Each structure stands twice: as C-alpha cells, then as structure tokens.
Amino acid sequence: MKDVILGLGFMVMGGVIYGIAQDYPTLPSLQYGPSLFPSLIGGGFFIGGLILAIGSARSVVGIVRGADAHRLVDIRGLAVSFLPCLLVIFYVLCSDLLGAALTMTLIMVTLMRLRGVSWLLAIGVSVVAAVAITLVFSRYLLIPLPEGQLGLWG
Structure with missing residues (x-):
C-alpha cells in the first residue's frame, strides 16, 4: 500500500x-x-x-x-518515504532565512540520523558536503545560492 x-x-x-x-x-x-x-x-x-x-x-x-x-498501511514507513520530499519543501521555505549552506547541512544531518549514522559523523559529513556544494555553485559555476539573513555564510 x-x-x-x-x-x-x-x-x-x-x-x-x-x-x-x-x-x-x-x-x-x-x-x-x-x-x-x-x-x-x-x-x-x-x-x-x-x-x-x-x-x-x-x-x-x-x-x-x-x-x-x-x-x-505502514504509517512509519510512509512518513519516512515522504521525508525527502518534505525536506525539499523545507529547503525552499527556509533557505532565504537560514542560507543554502546551513539549510543543506540540516537536511543532510536529518537524513543521515534517520539512517542511524552517529551524530559526529552526520554533522561532519554534512558540513563538509554543504560547504563543498556551496563553493562549487557560487565560486565556480557562478550560480548564486541564498546566503541567508542570519549572515552565517558569505
């Protein structure tokens, strides 16, 4: 189902x-x-x-x-299946306030923790991946990503 x-x-x-x-x-x-x-x-x-x-x-x-x-109907399985879609909506709604890098980090940590990855590894990999993605898009591809109103990046 x-x-x-x-x-x-x-x-x-x-x-x-x-x-x-x-x-x-x-x-x-x-x-x-x-x-x-x-x-x-x-x-x-x-x-x-x-x-x-x-x-x-x-x-x-x-x-x-x-x-x-x-x-x-497996409610938990259904919720876990829709979580990536909900996190994309979260990115669209929150990236202007938080910035792309912080929003991507939060999304990746959430998905990794859902799969049972330890907090330390999830945070470390998420921060490195978010910074790498932001640098590639903003510096090399010249695609502006939201910097956020909190002023944490840029």
Missing part, C-alpha cells in the same frame, strides 16, 4: 512541477527555455509514480483479499 500511495504522491508532484514549469518565460531565439528541465523532471516524476503505483496495485489487491490485511 505504501508504494501505491507514494506512486500517487509522485504523480501529483510531477503534475504540479510540470504545470508550474509551463508558466516560465520562453526565449524567442531558442526552441527551449528555462522550462525544459523542470518539465522533464515533472514528467519523470509522473511516469515514475505511475509505474510505481501500477506495479504495486497487484500486491495491494492480494493483501486486501488475503490474510495480511494488517499490513495494508
């Missing part, structure tokens, strides 16, 4: 991403514009979610008909 719900969730997110990307401006001199990659990502989410939901539908029908009806 978890996979069916996840599949439907990814289909909805893919549709929303694709719809939002269609509102992006187009460039008159190019056949593609800023909406190309978000549209591809949204389409991939939708197709992947559809495949996941259809592939899991048989097992749900078997569980409903069979003796394993108590395994129909």
Whole structure:
C-alpha cells in the first residue's frame, strides 16, 4: 500500500512541477527555455509514480483479499518515504532565512540520523558536503545560492 500511495504522491508532484514549469518565460531565439528541465523532471516524476503505483496495485489487491490485511498501511514507513520530499519543501521555505549552506547541512544531518549514522559523523559529513556544494555553485559555476539573513555564510 505504501508504494501505491507514494506512486500517487509522485504523480501529483510531477503534475504540479510540470504545470508550474509551463508558466516560465520562453526565449524567442531558442526552441527551449528555462522550462525544459523542470518539465522533464515533472514528467519523470509522473511516469515514475505511475509505474510505481501500477506495479504495486497487484500486491495491494492480494493483501486486501488475503490474510495480511494488517499490513495494508505502514504509517512509519510512509512518513519516512515522504521525508525527502518534505525536506525539499523545507529547503525552499527556509533557505532565504537560514542560507543554502546551513539549510543543506540540516537536511543532510536529518537524513543521515534517520539512517542511524552517529551524530559526529552526520554533522561532519554534512558540513563538509554543504560547504563543498556551496563553493562549487557560487565560486565556480557562478550560480548564486541564498546566503541567508542570519549572515552565517558569505
């Protein structure tokens, strides 16, 4: 059941991403514009979610008909499955205040601790990875990331 719900969730997110990307401006001199990659990502989410939901539908029908009806919904497993999506929303909402580096660090620590990594290793790896990502994007690729209103980076 978890996979069916996840599949439907990814289909909805893919549709929303694709719809939002269609509102992006187009460039008159190019056949593609800023909406190309978000549209591809949204389409991939939708197709992947559809495949996941259809592939899991048989097992749900078997569980409903069979003796394993108590395994129909695993709330903890479902919450853990949606956590990365919720953390992306957290990044979008909080990166302007906290800054990209601190927000990425918090997200990575959360995901690593969820998998049972020790606090010391999770914090160390997260800080190094966030600083490396921020440096690569801001210094080498010249893509500005939110510095945050707290003034912790920059």
